[in-house]
Amino acid sequence: MSNDRRMWFGTYLARLRRATGRSQRQLAERLCALSGLDSVTRHEISRWERGARVPDAWLATLAQALGVPTGGLEAAAAYARGETDTAPGGPSPSLAELLPPGDPLAPLRGRSGRRVGAETVGHLAARVHGLRLADDVLAGGDLIGPAFRELGAAIRLYRETSHTEDVGSALLAQIGELAQIAGWIASDAGRHEQAERAYTTGISAARQAGDGPLVAHLAGSLGYQLSNTGREREGLGLALAAVEEAGAGAPAKARALFLDRVAWAHTRAGEAPPAVRALGAAHDALSADDGAEAPQWAYWVSRAELEVMDARVFTELARPLHAVPLLTDVLARYDATHAREVALYRSWLAVALADANEPEQAAAEARLVLTASADVASERTTERSRVVLRRLRGFEDVPEVRDLLNEHGRLLAG
Template sequence: MGAKRRRTGLVATRKAAGYTQEGLAEALFVDRCTVNRWESGHHAPVPYLWPKLAKLLGVTREQLAELLADNEHASALSDTVPTANQAVALEDMKRRTLMKWGVAATAAASLTSGAGTTVGLADVQRLQRAAARLHGLDQRHGGDALWQAALVQAYDGTHLLDHGSYTETVGQLLLTATGQLYICAGWLALDAGQHQVARDSFGEALSMSRQANDPKIETRALANLAYQSTLLGKPREAQRYAYGAELAATGKGAPKWLAAIPQLRLAVSSSRTGNARDADRAVGQARRVLDRDSDTAGEEWAAFLSSSELDGIEATCAIELGRPTQAERLLEQTIASYEQQFARNLAGWRVRLARARLDKGAVDGAAEAAHGVLDDLSGEVASWRVGAELDVVAARLTAAPEVPEVADFLDRYRTVVHA
């Protein structure tokens, strides 16, 4: 494949509108490098940014599509750059998704609001309920079917901020609620394997956290960026984000239990670098924090935080550090005590149990655990993260096709995952 060709029309339009790359990025709450990738032809803006980007550039949606297709590989963009007809279909999809998951109220209200629309506490509360609802669905089902709905909600919060009329108090609450929705959207996109969407969403949440002076949103954004970096094989970068989250968690008004979140991210990233001492220290620190304060009441996104979760994180570190026996024991303990409402997380612990057993050479036990993951994926769980880990387990199990349990699993795996 040849090199991507710079979108010169997009560059010229941006300059004509009076924006530098930095200025446009700031107006869209994304990083400058994101705008640079658009203009260099390597990526296209995610769909929820199109209306605001078109408005800032002073062009129509159709004209924006033409500017983004100004590239010798324009045909390759067909999946990410919607035409005018595709844009209509996208809006229909968004509305269907929102209706399906019962979070359509805010979108329906704000999509029809224009400049000067009065925004009140009821609007903020709808956004808050939507975030709580999406977090609850994520814990039961995973992010594959939900991330678009969360993006629509986050964009609608931005729309109200940009075009609504509100008091200073409502504005502060609206900013916080929208930041929380971007965190939610980023987390769901990450679980769905939409990594650029996730990073952009976390970046926007981070920007809003600083405008709102909200340590919880800042901590979550940085901790989630750390999680993503570890997932993408960048543990050193993950450690930097985790240290930033650790500092943010000491901010004014932050609950004590919040300080456990950065430690969990630091533990796993440290184990990925082979630093057992730092990994063990971080797990221990997280346990001490939660021993002092584990009351996350009212925080739907943090409902998973428990001693069982810490056991699972310690087990994850043990796998990375070559301690499969310890990992197996902790994961069996985690799965036995974990609340069933967190189905996606349970699927993740089961696939790691399979990994630990493989590391021990217990292929039949690994296949048994992997069967449990298939039960989840053939039920209500749809998670790229779980699926990606299961793919690795399945690839390793192909080395032992003579084991009956393994053969049964591989047959079922091909049917369930690759049907």
């Protein structure tokens, strides 16, 4: 039984549980009540959700407790056991299962497949950018399957067709771009190992394509994930390496993005002065834009997005007087269809308001975060919801906060 598939089942089960509003302990109690047995504990639910085991004997009772069809859970369990290659309603197999054995970017010897040219590269580029645009309005849990299917198909296209050297380099660059957005999507879905494999595959493709800014984008993306998952020093090292890799001649938007990631990495490492300096350098880089064409993957980098990072850094550094006005202004004009980003940005605003000793306003923002997060299949928004609730625990004597914690405190129990 594949460990990745068991982990997928665990993520799938955890998502169903959270949709009911139950903690792991509450689900265990419900299963015991339905079965008349006392053999299920919170620790057992945790094992299932970590992918340590698949609860075959409990599938029917679980379906009843979660209010879902038994067939759906049975199909998910069959996928986890390796009895089917189709993952119902969830992510596709991991990148390792989608790619050829050995070096996934090594062309096949003596390949005699169909010849492809610039038109094929153009079609692939359009699909890659379409996936980026989809990520603006959908979350990782919704997109991880299509993203990794596209990545596997792009690598097979490169390996199994014939093409000129220039077309081959262009295909490798598109594989690198696709690996970056697939890694980002996997990270958002909480599939960090899968994201790391995608990023490293993309780095290899971008290096072979000779695309320095893209190598830096991939390295910086991986560094950003590491900074957010307890590997702060590694994350900082990659963020700094990305700036060096790109060089001073990188397009202004790309350089601003890389410096913003350096600021965040310093923040996560507890280094305030260099974090603030990096924020200033990012703004300077964007201001120096001479109109040269930026990479398509940097389409979203703007003054407003840099201000969001400013506010996040100031929030993490407990400087709410800087953070609150920035976030309030950005949210007032942010595209509401970008539900995940709006929820994330409001989560930092809620924390900043709590730091500013404005618990009533913080609770109001937190309620908006929790409402939005319930409809977004993003592990990042779920974790930020927990961060906000933990921060508000110090204000339990405030009625608005107390009501919020009573209604949503189960998120902390899970």
